[in-house]
Amino acid sequence: MDHPIAPSGPLDAASYRERLHASTWFGALTAALQDALIGIAAVRRLGAGEILFQRGDPPDGLYCVVEGTIRIGSTSADGREALLAVLEPVNWFGEIGVFDRQPRTHDARADGNTTLLHMPQAALIALLDSTPALLHAFALLLTHKLRLTFTILEETALLPAPVRVARRLLLMADGYGDLRLGSRRVLHVPQEQLAQLLALSRQTVNQVLKDLQARGMLRLAYGEIELLDFAGLQALANAPARG
Structure with a gap:
């Protein structure tokens, strides 16, 4: 073998x-x-x-x-x-x-x-x-x-898909809160994996990512996501939940 x-x-x-x-x-x-x-x-x-x-x-x-x-x-x-x-x-x-x-x-x-x-x-x-x-x-x-863990559980229960996607991308870029020398711009995560992380369908995640790409916030490539507009993603991540 x-x-x-x-x-x-x-x-x-x-x-x-x-x-x-x-x-x-x-x-x-x-x-x-x-x-x-x-x-x-x-x-x-x-x-x-x-x-x-x-x-x-x-x-x-x-x-x-x-x-x-x-x-x-x-x-x-x-x-x-x-x-x-x-x-x-x-x-x-x-x-x-x-x-x-x-x-x-x-x-x-x-x-x-x-x-x-x-x-x-x-x-x-x-x-x-x-x-x-x-x-x-x-x-x-x-x-x-x-x-x-508590934060992610709360987001899964309460937040709409676009907000959850933005928050998770920023969290991963920040090394789950443990990078002190600046955020990474390129995340090596396929869309299928991102969907699994967020407990969302691949179709939903794909739609959200394509919308964010059209808005100039990120760039999609094979197996990776490049973050372009951190301020825009942060504004989306902080959007109030609508109930």
Whole structure:
């Protein structure tokens, strides 16, 4: 059986330190805490479509996407997929299992060649046990994601499709609230994936995106969306819900 071609690049986790500073969470840590995390991290590479972990797998630590994309979701017995997040650099994930020691709640798969930093479970737990300040930092990471979850649930229940699309595009551009060096302009997300993320039909998402393109807010290309008018998208995202 052929194996996917893994991406190439630096083998040392420390070589990604500058890139990690794009993360608001990592950038807020002291230099000592940053050194401690990088010191236990290993570089892990996945080829396109390769599985990192699946629902029910034992927890194996914390990950950070530094190149490529990770899809977080689950697949039902009849093959239907629920896509929850598309993680691009620099996003951290996997922290729930570090704390509750329970099996993985969802699947994680590389969507294209992807490079991760991996902080293994045992080494990370030992570091947390010896470094109370890091426990506080991880509490902030967890509460940030909890806020996002509540916000997304509310939007799904209350907001019309165009507003939801605009909000999710801006959220992804901002690294789900964790990019501190400016928003990314190009999102590597096919329309089908965006529809899954928003629990909308592909036809609805396609119609909304084409309208936004006609209004000059974005440009559609194969497998990606380029954001052109952040102010216009923000105005749409802030439009009051009509009940």
